[in-house]
Every structure is written in structure tokens, then in C-alpha cells.
Amino acid sequence: MIETKPIDGKAFAANLRARIAEQVADLVRTRGVTPGLAVVLVGEDPASQVYVRNKAAQTLEAGMASFEHKLPADTAEADLLALVARLNADPAVNGILVQLPLPGHIDSTKVLAAIEPAKDVDGFHVVNAGRLAVGLDALVPCTPLGCVMLLKHHLGNLSGLKAVVVGRSNIVGKPAAQLLLKEDCTVTIAHSRTRDLPGECRQADILVAAVGRPEMVRGDWIKPGATVIDVGINRVPKEDGKTRLVGDVAYGEAQGIAGLITPVPGGVGPMTIACLLQNTLTATRRQNGL
Ligand SMILES: Nc1nc(=O)c2c([nH]1)NC[C@@H]1CN(c3ccc(C(=O)N[C@@H](CCC(=O)O)C(=O)O)cc3)C=[N+]21
Numbered sequence: 222m223i224e225t226k227p228i229d230g231k232a233f234a235a236n237l238r239a240r241i242a243e244q245v246a247d248l249v250r251t252r253g254v255t256p257g258l259a260v261v262l263v264g265e266d267p268a269s270q271v272y273v274r275n276k277a278a279q280t281l282e283a284g285m286a287s288f289e290h291k292l293p294a295d296t297a298e299a300d301l302l303a304l305v306a307r308l309n310a311d312p313a314v315n316g317i318l319v320q321l322p323l324p325g326h327i328d329s330t331k332v333l334a335a336i337e338p339a340k341d342v343d344g345f346h347v348v349n350a351g352r353l354a355v356g357l358d359a360l361v362p363c364t365p366l367g368c369v370m371l372l373k374h375h376l377g378n379l380s381g382l383k384a385v386v387v388g389r390s391n392i393v394g395k396p397a398a399q400l401l402l403k404e405d406c407t408v409t410i411a412h413s414r415t416r417d418l419p420g421e422c423r424q425a426d427i428l429v430a431a432v433g434r435p436e437m438v439r440g441d442w443i444k445p446g447a448t449v450i451d452v453g454i455n456r457v458p459k460e461d462g463k464t465r466l467v468g469d470v471a472y473g474e475a476q477g478i479a480g481l482i483t484p485v486p487g488g489v490g491p492m493t494i495a496c497l498l499q500n501t502l503t504a505t506r507r508q509n510g511l
Pocket residue numbers: 272318319320321322343363454466485486487488489490491492493494
């Protein structure tokens with residue numbers, strides 16, 4: 222029987238934020254530059270509001286400036302595009318994040334394309350996706366960046382390891398695969414149409430689950446001793462009418478099989494926000510030629 226160890230993303234993220242705060246203080250002291258992050262939220266989705274509030278608090282804690290823009294759900298696409306244009310032109314704003322998903326009447330592809338790539342701290346602009354794919358300096362999507370940081374910290378060199386990424390989204394799956402390839406992993410991207418998905422997953426030294434389906438990855442899909450990164454944050458109803466958070470991996474079943482596994486909550490989620498701050502610092506440095 223293997224002893225399965227949880228990966229403490231919450232602690233790692235807190236430590237990363239502390240290191241970022243030191244670098245921000247240094248930037249302010251030596252260059253008189255304060256990084257600024259603008260977050261745009263359209264509509265009143267309660268989960269999004271909680272997340273945006275956490276981001277703002279952690280931005281301020283890191284010594285950065287936080288600019289929150291809350292727009293009503295019926296905001297016209299043209300008005301959102303005009304706000305993005307203002308933020309692009311504002312020298313106090315080094316990073317721009319437009320919270321997804323956007324209301325149905327707004328074309329999110331168009332909005333993401335309007336963000337200045339140098340300020341695109343989500344790394345969702347096609348210029349950043351392309352730069353990552355061809356190996357140029359890019360702003361890299363926060364969730365996959367956080368996953369790879371955790372992997373390198375716990376496993377060291379990833380070279381030659383077999384990584385299976387389940388999920389092919391532009392936000393997580395595809396950039397995760399690009400980053401793992403950059404670390405010299407042998408990478409497979411699996412998805413809902415993959416033939417024998419459990420068998421594919423069982424090949425993985427590193428299994429990244431990013432499908433958005435509660436507990437879809439079962440214990441017997443995991444190779445004994447593998448490292449499992451669970452990107453899912455699914456809210457499922459409990460018997461008492463409240464909800465609980467579960468990942469894309471059946472966490473209980475993974476015990477005694479996986480070597481290392483990220484819990485939900487407390488795994489990948491906190492790393493996403495810490496990496497957003499990291500990207501804001503990186504963007505600020507590049508915008509100032511540092
Ligand atoms: N443009 C854009 N960029 C995003 O990065 C983005 C977005 N839109 N829309 C929504 C999703 C969701 N997301 C999360 C980040 C952190 C946690 C997080 O910190 N979770 C904690 C606590 C979860 C809880 O208790 O609710 C954890 O997993 O431990 C969750 C979710 C970023 N997103």
C-alpha cells in the first residue's frame with residue numbers, strides 16, 4: 222500500500238505571495254513603480270463575487286494597487302470594450318483581468334482580443350497563447366502555471382516523465398500541456414472523445430484532471446505512485462441543502478494509490494490567485510523595461 226501525500230497548495234501559495242510582496246516592495250522602493258491590477262466583473266454571480274473579493278484583498282496584501290470595476294449584467298459589449306480600451310491606456314494599470322464567464326450577449330473572444338497582450342495577466346490573448354506555443358516569453362495562464370510550480374517543487378526535474386492532461390480547454394488543458402512539454406515531459410492531451418480514457422490515465426506519472434466534472438477520475442485510473450493534480454472546483458449539493466467543493470478526481474479512491482495529490486479546496490485554487498499576482502509583477506517589470 223502506497224502512502225498518499227496531499228500537496229499543500231494553500232501553504233505554497235501563501236509562501237509565494239510573501240515572496241512576491243518582497244519583490245513588490247523592492248520595486249516600489251528602488252524604482253518608484255507600484256504594480257496595478259484591474260479586475261472587471263460583469264454581472265452578479267455570487268461565486269464570481271467571492272473570487273473577485275479574494276483577489277482584490279490578496280492584491281493589496283502584496284503591496285499592489287487594485288482597481289475593481291463591477292458592471293451590471295446588462296452592460297453592452299461596446300461599453301465593456303470601451304472600458305478595456307481605457308485600462309489598456311492607463312499607465313497605473315499593469316494587469317487586466319476580465320472575469321469569465323461573461324453574460325451570453327457579450328462575445329468573450331472579442332473582449333479577450335481587445336486586452337493589450339502586455340497587460341493580459343490571464344494569458345488568454347491569442348498573442349500570449351501563440352508566444353507560449355513557440356517558446357517566446359509569454360504571460361502564461363495562472364492555473365496551469367500554478368500546477369507546474371507545484372509539480373517542480375515536489376518532483377524536481379520533470380524531464381522524461383509521462384504527463385496526461387485530461388481536458389483541452391484554452392484556459393487550462395492546452396496551456397498545461399504546453400508548459401509540461403517545455404519541462405520535457407512526454408505529454409498526452411486526453412478528452413471526452415478519447416478511446417479508453419482510464420487506460421490512457423493509467424500510463425501517467427503526472428495526471429492533470431481539468432474536465433470540470435465532479436469526481437470523474439476514479440481511483441483505478443491512477444498508476445500507483447503517480448502525482449495527481451486536480452484542477453476541478455465543482456460545487457455539489459449536500460443532503461442538508463448546502464454545497465461542498467469537490468474536484469475532478471475521486472479523492473477518497475485515490476488514497477493508497479496516488480503518491481501525491483492536490484486536495485480540493487486547498488490545492489490548485491490558491492495557486493491560481495498567487496500566479497495572477499506573479500503575472501502582474503512580471504507584466505509590470507516588462508512594461509518598465511526591467
Ligand atoms: N478571467 C478569469 N480568470 C480566472 O482565473 C478565473 C475566471 N476568469 N473565472 C473564474 C475562475 C475560477 N477561478 C478560481 C481561482 C481561485 C480559486 C480558489 O482560490 N479556490 C480555493 C477556495 C475555494 C472556495 O472555498 O470557494 C481553493 O480551491 O482552495 C477558485 C477559483 C479563477 N477563475
